[in-house]
Amino acid sequence: MYAIIATGGKQYNVQNGDVLNVEKLEANVGDTVKLDVLMVNDEGNVLVGGDAANAYAEAEVLGQGKGKKIVVYKYKAKKNVRRKQGHRQPFTAIKIVNIVK
Secondary structure (H helix, E strand, C coil): CEEEEEECCEEEEEECCCEEEEECCCCCCCCEEEEEEEEEEECCEEEEHHHHCCCEEEEEEEEEEECCCEEEEEEECCCCEEEEEEECCEEEEEEEEEEEC
């Protein structure tokens, strides 16, 4: 069985036991969070739309972290204007425990 979940403005294809990094969630390590399910496929039996309205995915929060640093460099030609800035996107590591349909 697999499901397509939505969190942080993105969609993920998940199965039980999957570990993934999603946009930062306000939850502590060890907490269980419920994620919205858009579609569930259970061996050919597909639930989508209103049929999957009561479905959700339970995930355990494994930790919080920050991604790799990216460098943003802006400049204007012939004006001696330069600006360097770094960014590290925060994420939450979760493990899919159960998909409830």
